[in-house]
Amino acid sequence: EVQLLESGGGMVQPGGSLRLSCDASGFTFTYFAMTWVRQAPGKGLEWVSGISGSASSTHYADFVKGRFTISRDNSKNTLYLQMNSLRAEDTAVYYCARLLSALVETPGNRFDYWGQGTLVTVSS
Amino acid sequence: SVLTQAPSASGTPGQRVTISCSGSSSNIGSNTVSWYRHFPGMAPKLLIYMNNQRPSGVPDRFSGSASGTSTSLAISGLQSEDEATYYCAAWDDTLNAWVFGGGTKLTVL
Numbered sequence A: 001e002v003q004l005l006e007s008g009g010g011m012v013q014p015g016g017s018l019r020l021s022c023d024a025s026g027f028t029f030t031y032f033a034m035t036w037v038r039q040a041p042g043k044g045l046e047w048v049s050g051i052s053g054s055a056s057s058t059h060y061a062d063f064v065k066g067r068f069t070i071s072r073d074n075s076k077n078t079l080y081l082q083m084n085s086l087r088a089e090d091t092a093v094y095y096c097a098r099l100l101s102a103l104v105e106t107p108g109n110r111f112d113y114w115g116q117g118t119l120v121t122v123s124s
Numbered sequence B: 001s002v003l004t005q006a007p008s009a010s011g012t013p014g015q016r017v018t019i020s021c022s023g024s025s026s027n028i029g030s031n032t033v034s035w036y037r038h039f040p041g042m043a044p045k046l047l048i049y050m051n052n053q054r055p056s057g058v059p060d061r062f063s064g065s066a067s068g069t070s071t072s073l074a075i076s077g078l079q080s081e082d083e084a085t086y087y088c089a090a091w092d093d094t095l096n097a098w099v100f101g102g103g104t105k106l107t108v109l
Helices: none
Strands: A003-007 A010-013 A019-025 A033-037 A045-051 A058-060 A068-073 A078-083 A092-099 A111-114 A118-120 B008-011 B019-024 B032-036 B045-050 B062-067 B070-075 B082-094 B096-099 B105-109
Touching: A003 A092, A019 A033, A019 A092, A019 A118, A033 A078, A033 A111, A045 A068, A045 A078, A045 A092, A045 B082, A045 B096, A058 A068, A058 B096, A111 B045, B008 B019, B019 B105, B045 B062, B070 B082
Parallel strands: A010 A118, B008 B105
Antiparallel strands: A003 A019, A019 A078, A033 A045, A033 A092, A045 A058, A068 A078, A092 A111, A092 A118, B019 B070, B032 B045, B032 B082, B062 B070, B082 B096, B082 B105
16 A cells, blocks of 8 residues: 655744655655645645656756755655745645656656645744 | 636536636646545545546546646536545646646535
């Protein structure tokens, strides 16, 4: 059974940093691209970042470029999101989601499994 | 949002409802769309992929279609448990990013 378990959320002051983790199990981790998607309070789903199965390519939404870094450790089946220079508008539940193929941008791709999410609150 | 959805929709039990999603040539016009159902506090769930394909386990009450730069999700035989927010998503070739619709909150009256 595919399972994705996020952790690392919490409260942080503006300008601070957090690192989110997503522990994956039930599938061959390196075969699949992984992504982070967030949902701010009262708002819709918003894609944040994605990384290929081999970690050779990464993609970011414009609003996090230069501040967030996605990475993965395929030996530990874990996805990460390093978040720096956090802003109040980054407050959201952050979900990790698996993409069906090894590349983020493959035609016909979709988010086939999602975690339960971890809450990040940026506030002074 | 890059993809446009109506913020709300409603229907009565047994009815058929359609939720639309419109985009542009760089996303829906050139890539396939997937649809997700999201209950508050839960993990989103994949309902439709490649515009009109259902993953195993998704009832055939759910169907998708696409034409040009628009796509839609239809739910027939509406049930109270269908009350949720529905999102469309597609890869955008210009942004080099995944984009979501703003979500349509479906109410079963």
